[in-house]
Amino acid sequence: MHKLALTLMCAYPLATLALTSNAVAAEEGIEARTHNGTEVMKQEPEKAVPADRVFRRPTIVFKNKEKKAEEEAKEKEKFLFPSLAFMAHFDQWKLRLGDVVFLQDNVFSLFKKHPDCRRIQSSWSDYSGRVACRNTSKFLAEGDEVIFSYANVNEVLTGATYTFKSRQRADQFAKRITDTLDATGTPYFKEIYAANSVSYDTPMFTVSVHEAQTGYMVSINAHFQERMLDAETYAKARLQKIEFGSLTVGVTKIDDIPQGDALPKVCRDVTNPKDMDRREFYGTCFDFPYEAHMQLDFNPETGILETAVLSPIGVTTGSLLEEMLTKRFGFSKFCRRLQSDVSLVSIKEAPERGRIRVTRMKGRPASLFAGTCENPIIYSTEMRYVFENRLLRKEEVDVAYERRKRAVDRSEEHSQAFDARMSKMKGFFE
Structure with a gap:
């Protein structure tokens, strides 16, 4: 009991002394630990910073929030x-x-x-x-x-x-x-x-x-x-023109296609006389080494080859063609509904005089090698391989311009002729 009281009496002055020492240190300086021990560094009084030197964050005001x-x-x-x-x-x-x-x-x-x-x-x-x-x-x-x-x-x-x-x-x-x-x-x-x-x-x-x-x-x-979309589609596929044996889709014109005796004996012209802008051939034609049916569609205004359809005869030839296209463009992509205006005519060995059977590709499934399902370039369906080139050509632009110009010229000629006839009738009812 006496020992505990003595301990408390001794502890109180020590605590008071510690608080007093800290107060003095605060007045004289700042206690800092150095390599020589603990030293008290003299604290400089704080100086007021001039108002013109105070850094303030600039406030950006936007006059027009929109x-x-x-x-x-x-x-x-x-x-x-x-x-x-x-x-x-x-x-x-x-x-x-x-x-x-x-x-x-x-x-x-x-x-x-x-x-x-x-x-x-x-x-x-x-x-x-x-x-x-x-x-x-x-x-x-x-x-x-x-x-x-x-x-x-x-x-x-x-x-x-x-x-x-x-x-x-x-x-x-x-x-x-x-x-x-x-x-x-x-x-x-x-x-x-x-x-x-x-x-x-x-x-x-x-x-x-x-x-x-x-x-x-x-x-x-x-x-x-x-x-414009066609142009970018062909640019992405790097197909400004499409080589098709000795022909070029997008370049070759209908007048450049050999006829009659100019064709080799292994290639027969089976074109239907009613098709003015389409040519068909059967055999080994245009440097394709195996027997096939070929359908060539030309632009009716420019005569330029726009679509070529290659239909190999025989499964083996078709497999070789499939492998060749895969090496060139990679594996094909399946299109559930193709967007194309191409019509495939039935394969034949001789000219047909009856009704022409065609298969329209729009909305039909196909395997796509180049282009997109909305803008196809090279694709296949039931072992028939289609090569399209819808890229806008200078010849097409010029032909469309001349057509519009002729329409205006005819309209002006008609108007002038009408005015001339009307002038002769003036005074008849007066």
Whole structure:
């Protein structure tokens, strides 16, 4: 009992002494442990920092929250780009207007040149999208926005719509375009629809001036926009042309196919006389070393070979052909429903005079070697091998342009003839 009391009496002064020592140390300096033991370092009094030297985190104020959200969305946005093969193929038809080159620039390059542009929702086309640009003065236009169209497959620019307050300003803008066409030697013809509507048609583009709800509009639209997907499909497969023995799908013309005595005796022409754009052959033809039936379909306007169907005679030959295509393109992919306009005629050894039997490939199953199920290039069905080339060719573009031009010329001739006849009747009922 006495020992416990003594212990408590001795402990209390020691605790008090420790607290006092710490207070003194706090006043004189800071206790620090060094290699010589524990030392007390003298503490310098704190100095006030001048107000002008105080670092403050800058506050960023966005005056337009919508603009901030738009810029953040663009940074996260993913873009598509045209392939080099696509660029080279369409280079002959590109159109430059200011700092924009149609069929060369894409959405990404347009955004880099004009950050005010943005995508807009549009359901007017399954193969094309739209971009709106607010700074219309950069494009020498007026109105609220300039609207650009682009191909969904690679986002290359395919057209635009410019708005103007007066017909005079719209005509001046259209004149800049026709001056560019003249400078590049691009052919075009003029078509007048009405007093306030006129268009300038080129092999690849149509430039239209027409009245709008407020003012006038100048529209640029590319022809063949639905063919842009084909171009990228063939570019991805690296098949700008398809070798087919001594023939080339996409190049060979119908007049180049030998006829009559020019054919070797081992190859027979079994073409049906009713098929003007289709040729059929049976035997060992066009450097194929084994007996087969061949169906060749040509474009009715250009005469270019677009589809070749090789049907080997015999399972062994078919197996060899299957192995050769697998080595070239890899294992085939099964397509439950193929999207193709090709029709396969029945295999025959001699010309048939009766009803022509055909099998339409659209919606049918097939094994795909190149392309996609929506855009097939090389595929097989029931030991029949199909090679398609739908790639847009210059000959096809030129033929379509001449056809449109002839239609306009005939319409103008008809109108002039009608006016001449009407003038002779003037005064009859007066």
